[in-house]
Amino acid sequence: MTPEPRKQTVTSFDADAIRREFPILSTEVHGKPLIYLDSAASSQKPQRVLDALSAAYSETYANVHRGLHFLSEASTDAYEAVRGKVASLINAHDPAEVVFTSGATMSLNLIAHCYGNTYLSEGDEVLITVAEHHANIVPWHLLGDRVGSRTVAAPVNEDGSFDLDVFKSHITERTKIIAIPHVSNVLGTVFPVREIAALAHENGAICVVDGCQGVTHMPVDVGELGCDFYVFSGHKLYGPSGIGICWGRSDIWAELPPFMGGGDMIDDVETDSSTYALPPHRFEAGTPAIAETIGLGAAIDFVQSIGMDALRDHEMDLLRYGHQRLAAVEGLNFIGQAVGKSGVISFTLDEVHPHDISTLIDQDGVAIRAGHHCAQPLMKFYGLSSTARASVAVYNQRSDFDKLAESLEKVNRIFKG
Numbered sequence: 001m002t003p004e005p006r007k008q009t010v011t012s013f014d015a016d017a018i019r020r021e022f023p024i025l026s027t028e029v030h031g032k033p034l035i036y037l038d039s040a041a042s043s044q045k046p047q048r049v050l051d052a053l054s055a056a057y058s059e060t061y062a063n064v065h066r067g068l069h070f071l072s073e074a075s076t077d078a079y080e081a082v083r084g085k086v087a088s089l090i091n092a093h094d095p096a097e098v099v100f101t102s103g104a105t106m107s108l109n110l111i112a113h114c115y116g117n118t119y120l121s122e123g124d125e126v127l128i129t130v131a132e133h134h135a136n137i138v139p140w141h142l143l144g145d146r147v148g149s150r151t152v153a154a155p156v157n158e159d160g161s162f163d164l165d166v167f168k169s170h171i172t173e174r175t176k177i178i179a180i181p182h183v184s185n186v187l188g189t190v191f192p193v194r195e196i197a198a199l200a201h202e203n204g205a206i207c208v209v210d211g212c213q214g215v216t217h218m219p220v221d222v223g224e225l226g227c228d229f230y231v232f233s234g235h236k237l238y239g240p241s242g243i244g245i246c247w248g249r250s251d252i253w254a255e256l257p258p259f260m261g262g263g264d265m266i267d268d269v270e271t272d273s274s275t276y277a278l279p280p281h282r283f284e285a286g287t288p289a290i291a292e293t294i295g296l297g298a299a300i301d302f303v304q305s306i307g308m309d310a311l312r313d314h315e316m317d318l319l320r321y322g323h324q325r326l327a328a329v330e331g332l333n334f335i336g337q338a339v340g341k342s343g344v345i346s347f348t349l350d351e352v353h354p355h356d357i358s359t360l361i362d363q364d365g366v367a368i369r370a371g372h373h374c375a376q377p378l379m380k381f382y383g384l385s386s387t388a389r390a391s392v393a394v395y396n397q398r399s400d401f402d403k404l405a406e407s408l409e410k411v412n413r414i415f416k417g
């Protein structure tokens with residue numbers, strides 16, 4: 001299999017035209033125009049993804065890899081073509097390195113099972129950071145229950161920035177897996193994946209990257225990053241839910257046993273034994289999320305038509321403006337202020353509980369996230385139970401932050417009189 005050539009976009013960035021592609025963004029909530037600032041949880045979908053989903057069911061639908069009839073072949077072709085699109089997006093050299101899963105959570109569990117069960121044993125260590133999403137923590141705990149390994153977490157600095165020397169001091173001769181976020185879903189910190197992957201390899205470990213909040217906001221080149229696995233979820237990248245990616249190096253995949261057993265992942269089956277298909281199908285048991293995968297393909301076409309550099313520049317401008325606008329709100333404290341941060345702005349508002357903030361501003365049509373963001377260790381690290389979080393996507397505009405700031409001022413007036 002060969003990847004599609006990496007797409008370079010030369011068209012100029014047209015924020016209004018991009019926004020118009022998202023039907024939900026012209027709807028109202030509580031009689032107010034929707035201001036959607038919760039894309040880190042899940043992004044909205046452009047019309048072309050909705051159309052691709054509909055066409056997958058109304059024009060080419062049949063099960064994949066199974067039939068020799070017209071529709072099965074059309075469905076299989078459309079489905080398999082997405083591997084090439086993913087490979088092009090992250091610059092993987094072979095689409096066969098792209099394994100389809102149900103999401104980043106499944107991808108990380110797959111790695112913990114297939115790699116962890118094979119190569120880790122009693123006393124071995126998985127090194128993570130305190131800034132992980134639970135999806136990059138709990139699978140390693142479950143691995144520990146199976147094989148006796150330990151999960152060790154390195155801290156971040158108070159401002160959310162990352163200190164490579166501190167991280168290094170947590171590596172031991174027992175470290176077998178280093179699993180890090182590309183970008184923290186709470187702090188927005190961009191982790192130096194290239195340096196961490198090099199460090200992992202110098203110490204005989206592999207580097208697993210939770211790219212959920214990375215690939216959505218910036219160009220990714222897995223070869224350049226030098227990591228061994230890179231995972232993400234389609235629903236955060238303008239695609240459907242139920243489809244995720246687990247990219248891994250082909251030499252690593254080649255040596256791993258299957259994750260789940262069933263149809264599609266076999267070579268030959270006897271009643272008392274089976275042999276398995278080559279990667280990627282070895283790791284894809286059962287009927288996959290066919291239409292959702294095709295929808296993800298349309299989402300990748302969407303971001304590539306904009307260009308990941310242009311998308312990043314637009315979002316970085318929004319983030320700078322958002323920080324500036326929110327800094328003027330009385331009593332607002334930012335959680336995570338690392339230089340170059342991406343995607344999210346987490347904050348607290350003096351004595352107002354984040355749940356109250358979110359509920360109150362929802363009345364103004366403003367959607368943000370409030371809670372622990374599936375990052376309880378990080379909340380504990382900061383001595384918090386929750387934060388409020390505004391997150392950006394390519395369809396947001398500066399005025400969304402004007403609206404958020406105005407709405408937060410209203411919350412202040414309600415609580416402070």
Ligand code: PMP
Nearest residue numbers: 103104105133135185210212233
């Ligand atoms: N990692 C990070 C950094 C995330 O933000 C998320 C989703 N909030 C996940 C992992 C898990 O993704 P999913 O629930 O789509 O599997």
